[in-house]
Amino acid sequence: MRVAEAWRVALDALRANRLRSALTMLGVIIGVASVVLLVAIGTGTKQKVEQQVEGLGSNLLLVVPGRIEVGNAPVVSPLTLKDVDAVTRVVGDPDRVAVTVASGATARAGARSDFTTVQGVLETTPAVFTRSLARGRYLTGTDVDTSRRVAVLGDSVARALFPDRDPLGQQVALAGVRFRVIGVFAPLGQSLGVDRDDEVHVPVTAAQRLWGTQRVDGIAVKAPDRERIDELGERIVAELNRRHPDTEFSAVTQQQILGVLGDILGVLTGVLAAIAGISLLVGGVGVSNIMLVSVRERTREIGLRKAVGARPRDIGVQFLLEAVLLTTIGGLTGMALGVGTALLVDALSPIPAAITWWSLALAFGVSAVVGIVFGVVPAQRAGRLDPVVALRTE
Amino acid sequence: MTEPAVADSRGDRPAGERVPAIEAVDVSRTYQLDGVSVEALRGVSLTVQPGDYVALVGPSGSGKSTLMHLLGGLDRPTGGRLVIGGRDVNALAPPEMATLRNETIGFVFQAFHLLPRTSAVENVALPLVYRGVSARQRRERAAAMLGRVGLGHRLDHRPNQMSGGEQQRVAIARALVTEPTVLLADEPTGNLDSVTGAALLELLEQLNAESGVALVMVTHDQEVAARAHRRITMRDGVVVADSAASAHPPSAGTADLPAHDRPPSVDHGRPATLVSAPSAEPRSASGSGPGHPSGGSGGAAGATGRLPHDVERPGGTP
Ligand SMILES: Nc1ncnc2c1ncn2[C@@H]1O[C@H](COP(=O)(O)OP(=O)(O)O)[C@@H](O)[C@H]1O
Numbered sequence: 286m287r288v289a290e291a292w293r294v295a296l297d298a299l300r301a302n303r304l305r306s307a308l309t310m311l312g313v314i315i316g317v318a319s320v321v322l323l324v325a326i327g328t329g330t331k332q333k334v335e336q337q338v339e340g341l342g343s344n345l346l347l348v349v350p351g352r353i354e355v356g357n358a359p360v361v362s363p364l365t366l367k368d369v370d371a372v373t374r375v376v377g378d379p380d381r382v383a384v385t386v387a388s389g390a391t392a393r394a395g396a397r398s399d400f401t402t403v404q405g406v407l408e409t410t411p412a413v414f415t416r417s418l419a420r421g422r423y424l425t426g427t428d429v430d431t432s433r434r435v436a437v438l439g440d441s442v443a444r445a446l447f448p449d450r451d452p453l454g455q456q457v458a459l460a461g462v463r464f465r466v467i468g469v470f471a472p473l474g475q476s477l478g479v480d481r482d483d484e485v486h487v488p489v490t491a492a493q494r495l496w497g498t499q500r501v502d503g504i505a506v507k508a509p510d511r512e513r514i515d516e517l518g519e520r521i522v523a524e525l526n527r528r529h530p531d532t533e534f535s536a537v538t539q540q541q542i543l544g545v546l547g548d549i550l551g552v553l554t555g556v557l558a559a560i561a562g563i564s565l566l567v568g569g570v571g572v573s574n575i576m577l578v579s580v581r582e583r584t585r586e587i588g589l590r591k592a593v594g595a596r597p598r599d600i601g602v603q604f605l606l607e608a609v610l611l612t613t614i615g616g617l618t619g620m621a622l623g624v625g626t627a628l629l630v631d632a633l634s635p636i637p638a639a640i641t642w643w644s645l646a647l648a649f650g651v652s653a654v655v656g657i658v659f660g661v662v663p664a665q666r667a668g669r670l671d672p673v674v675a676l677r678t679e
Numbered sequence: 680m681t682e683p684a685v686a687d688s689r690g691d692r693p694a695g696e697r698v699p700a701i702e703a704v705d706v707s708r709t710y711q712l713d714g715v716s717v718e719a720l721r722g723v724s725l726t727v728q729p730g731d732y733v734a735l736v737g738p739s740g741s742g743k744s745t746l747m748h749l750l751g752g753l754d755r756p757t758g759g760r761l762v763i764g765g766r767d768v769n770a771l772a773p774p775e776m777a778t779l780r781n782e783t784i785g786f787v788f789q790a791f792h793l794l795p796r797t798s799a800v801e802n803v804a805l806p807l808v809y810r811g812v813s814a815r816q817r818r819e820r821a822a823a824m825l826g827r828v829g830l831g832h833r834l835d836h837r838p839n840q841m842s843g844g845e846q847q848r849v850a851i852a853r854a855l856v857t858e859p860t861v862l863l864a865d866e867p868t869g870n871l872d873s874v875t876g877a878a879l880l881e882l883l884e885q886l887n888a889e890s891g892v893a894l895v896m897v898t899h900d901q902e903v904a905a906r907a908h909r910r911i912t913m914r915d916g917v918v919v920a921d922s923a924a925s926a927h928p929p930s931a932g933t934a935d936l937p938a939h940d941r942p943p944s945v946d947h948g949r950p951a952t953l954v955s956a957p958s959a960e961p962r963s964a965s966g967s968g969p970g971h972p973s974g975g976s977g978g979a980a981g982a983t984g985r986l987p988h989d990v991e992r993p994g995g996t997p
């Protein structure tokens with residue numbers, strides 16, 4: 286039998302059993318669609334996180350107590366503003382050093398309130414991290430030195446508290462203490478479902494007084510150039526270790542953060558793909574199952590075909606092609622469905638999704654291979670059927 | 680067994696003698712069922728010549744279907760020698776058996792065995808698919824064949840849109856579209872009412888006469904058996920009688936046919952040969968030829984068919 290003919294026969298058989306073919310394909314469709322979709326979400330998330338980390342500003346060095354590792358609990362910081370001065374001496378340029386002491390607090394303006402994150406910072410923050418203002422001005426050195434109760438609002442906070450008023454010059458109560466609004470940040474949007482505009486910056490000195498603490502949670506340093514960034518980190522960590530022999534400190538660069546995040550998200554994408562792959566495998570088992578049923582149901586047809594001259598191979602090829610057609614048609618449909626869903630998710634939800642060619646190729650290849658692997662046994666069984674027995678079957 | 684069977688089965692034949700379409704020598708078939716052996720056939724020998732019309736009768740379970748399957752190359756004997764179209768089936772691998780069936784045998788089953796959801800013309804064309812005939816040619820030949828069985832106007836109808844008689848006609852067209860040498864019909868009218876069955880038998884006899892295809896038919900109808908040129912009776916896996924029907928009147932269809940429609944090889948007078956199985960009755964009459972209208976109708980090949988030595992031919996040489 287010619288190959289073209291065999292394809293036609295296989296296609297006819299699928300068409301003759303439309304509903305069953307569709308149901309069989311469903312397993313493969315879902316499997317392939319979920320591979321494509323989950324890999325797209327994993328890839329999209331990774332890309333977005335990388336963008337955001339890079340968007341923090343270049344040559345950034347983050348100094349925190351404890352060790353930066355997956356699964357490590359945050360350590361209560363022993364750092365104070367005296368340590369920040371020491372670090373500034375190591376760096377040699379106060380404009381390159383930023384700090385944060387953060388805590389959740391309720392912000393209130395008139396009858397409205399919003400639970401947000403209050404960050405105590407230095408006036409250097411916009412220069413060290415890349416942040417820009419939509420309105421007003423940022424904190425000044427004087428604001429910090431004099432613990433002035435002034436605040437710069439994130440976009441969300443400004444909208445929540447002053448939906449119909451200009452927030453500049455207005456009063457907000459942070460944890461019950463009144464601050465004056467001097468500026469509003471340009472919006473940053475969301476990342477990983479977290480609203481990055483939900484924060485309020487106040488002078489670090491005012492924040493410490495607000496919470497009755499001397500603590501500083503972390504220090505960020507913008508290194509003068511990329512080459513000496515690691516060396517600078519080591520010097521800062523050495524200085525802090527000298528001052529706090531009991532605590533371990535870490536200085537990490539963006540590259541290291543990207544590396545760690547990349548690894549985590551890579552593993553995540555892999556796990557998602559593997560889970561989806563399992564559903565594809567289950568779809569394959571379904572194909573095998575249906576093909577075996579199909580062979581049993583069409584035993585008489587097989588007997589008849591053999592009686593009129595079909596060789597075992599002709600029958601085997603016919604059933605194998607049927608299985609491969611089932612899975613590849615299912616695979617293509619699943620790809621379309623997966624791509625469509627990924628695009629929708631990306632457009633309509635905060636979850637990012639990016640289609641990658643390798644996931645499409647992989648999903649399609651796997652579904653074709655699944656068809657062959659799971660089609661072989663039923664096909665062989667069909668090919669070996671004894672025509673006499675087959676024709677006798679009721 | 681590596682020796683080509685063809686030479687073997689023809690070698691001892693005198694020049695000019697016809698090659699039998701099927702030759703079975705002491706053929707047996709034993710089924711193994713749950714450790715129990717069932718001897719469905721116990722030493723059957725017979726020869727089917729091109730153009731024969733043989734009725735196979737016998738009680739249910741006597742081995743008729745088993746014999747038909749063997750004669751058609753659907754099954755293999757567990758003992759003895761079986762030569763189909765000059766080829767010893769013991770020497771053939773399954774794919775070669777399939778090709779042999781495709782080229783030399785046409786089957787008609789009691790249960791029709793048409794592919795459902797498939798048009799009549801495609802059902803008829805099915806054997807040609809396995810011959811690598813192009814789609815256009817397949818359709819042409821299948822349509823022509825359907826015309827010959829009186830269904831030229833129903834090419835694209837499906838089996839479920841047809842009566843039983845029509846379905847069996849489609850099955851006959853399918854069996855003959857490859858121009859086989861032997862048409863094996865196992866109770867072809869078993870699922871039909873008597874009127875439809877009679878018409879179908881007429882068609883089979885007409886095709887046998889027209890195209891020279893040998894017709895071997897299992898039947899329970901004594902009248903039908905009497906019309907055949909030769910009747911083989913089976914019981915308990917052996918042939919107990921093999922007779923040419925005493926006087927078979929020309930079948931209605933045959934008489935009307937123009938002479939040029941008959942291929943030269945047609946020779947209905949030619950009796951099939953029987954080599955007695957151990958328990959078989961003595962051979963009965965051979966040579967049923969006289970009286971048949973087409974007997975010796977100018978066919979060169981048929982001329983030597985009635986030589987006495989052909990009636991009894993020793994079984995296969997090793
Ligand atoms: N596949 C099989 N397995 C076991 N026994 C079988 C099989 N086919 C036929 N037989 C037995 O062989 C004998 C002959 O059967 P069969 O050729 O069908 O007879 P008939 O066609 O004359 O009715 C019966 O006894 C039947 O039970």
Ligand SMILES: [Mg+2]
Pocket residue numbers: 743744745865
């Ligand atoms: Mg039977």
